[in-house]
Amino acid sequence: MAQVAELIEMDEEQEEQEAQAETPAVKSAAKSKKDITALPGVGAATAEKLNIAGYTTMMSLAVASPGELVEASGITDAAARKLIKAARENMDMGFVSGEDVLKRRELVERISTSAGSLNTLLGGGVETGAITECFGEFGSGKTQIGHTLSVMVQKMDPASIVLYIDTENTFRPERIVQIAKGQGLDPEQILRNVKVARAYNSDHQMLLAERAEEMIAQQGINVKLIVVDSLTAHFRAEFIGRGTLAERQQKLNRHMHNLLRTADTHNVAVYVTNQVMSRPDVFFGDPTAAIGGHVVAHASTYRIYLRKGKKGSRVAKLIDSPNLPEAACAFFVEEGGLKDAA
Ligand code: GTP
Numbered sequence: 001m002a003q004v005a006e007l008i009e010m011d012e013e014q015e016e017q018e019a020q021a022e023t024p025a026v027k028s029a030a031k032s033k034k035d036i037t038a039l040p041g042v043g044a045a046t047a048e049k050l051n052i053a054g055y056t057t058m059m060s061l062a063v064a065s066p067g068e069l070v071e072a073s074g075i076t077d078a079a080a081r082k083l084i085k086a087a088r089e090n091m092d093m094g095f096v097s098g099e100d101v102l103k104r105r106e107l108v109e110r111i112s113t114s115a116g117s118l119n120t121l122l123g124g125g126v127e128t129g130a131i132t133e134c135f136g137e138f139g140s141g142k143t144q145i146g147h148t149l150s151v152m153v154q155k156m157d158p159a160s161i162v163l164y165i166d167t168e169n170t171f172r173p174e175r176i177v178q179i180a181k182g183q184g185l186d187p188e189q190i191l192r193n194v195k196v197a198r199a200y201n202s203d204h205q206m207l208l209a210e211r212a213e214e215m216i217a218q219q220g221i222n223v224k225l226i227v228v229d230s231l232t233a234h235f236r237a238e239f240i241g242r243g244t245l246a247e248r249q250q251k252l253n254r255h256m257h258n259l260l261r262t263a264d265t266h267n268v269a270v271y272v273t274n275q276v277m278s279r280p281d282v283f284f285g286d287p288t289a290a291i292g293g294h295v296v297a298h299a300s301t302y303r304i305y306l307r308k309g310k311k312g313s314r315v316a317k318l319i320d321s322p323n324l325p326e327a328a329c330a331f332f333v334e335e336g337g338l339k340d341a342a
């Protein structure tokens, strides 16, 4: 550790010299309030390490934990604590009035699911600035909702971009085309604005989520929706057995918090899907439980439990919402999107 600290300090000295060679105008432009190199002790080398680890904005540092930073970038614990403190001071992360929170809530947009009953269940649609999790058995319609939202967000705002992280190779452009047509939209235009990335394992998936935040923060892309389908499949497949559970939950926790931070900082809707496992210990009620346990449950703002209903319908139940009553509704998956069960 000491060696790493020394290296960082040497880098900083070097960088200090480089910085002095720059013209003042260039320097002040580069060190805007949001730029992490404006923090004391963050030279180009440290900034690079932090960038690689996904900490590209002041906010991402301000809400990080020291352990997270140490693990991700190799800086010392003391350096990490100093950095977080400085970022927090810079961000003015004090208490805000309820009035300010309400003003922020006014910026929240709701993406229609194309089914009126499901929209009502969700208080108007899938919220920006929050994570909406949909869990349920195979074929229950989780992926279909992801596709539908990718189209509907563009019906709401034609300039919006969708980032779709596909872990199971179930993204189908053909479905996007069908739904776009069903909604009276230009399918080619809609497809152009859905940027898809295939995630090959859980690390790759986490990296893509961090990349998504970087793209939004640095390139100013108008991303309104991020889909992660499926959130838990890779984690479930890679971490097998009781002994690895703690590590899996830790990684999943970091992933969820990255997503939540992106949602919150950039007012983006995050839609994630999750499988269920059967619980042999449950004799009464529903013998299934969502994968990911409390980690996923707590980080998700809205949770929908989806199951197959009668006559090919789908039944959605809202669970644990901060501001909406627990309720259920039924709809059908159709070629042009979702449709209310009459
Ligand atoms: P897993 O990923 O396997 O856990 O399932 P999932 O919940 O993601 O299921 P998905 O969203 O893929 O739902 C698949 C189901 O949607 C199919 O069994 C069909 O019933 C339905 N579906 C998909 N496309 C269409 C379509 O074009 N028309 C109609 N009517 N139904 C469709």
Ligand code: MG
Binding pocket: 142, 143, 144, 170, 229, 273
């Ligand atoms: Mg699916």
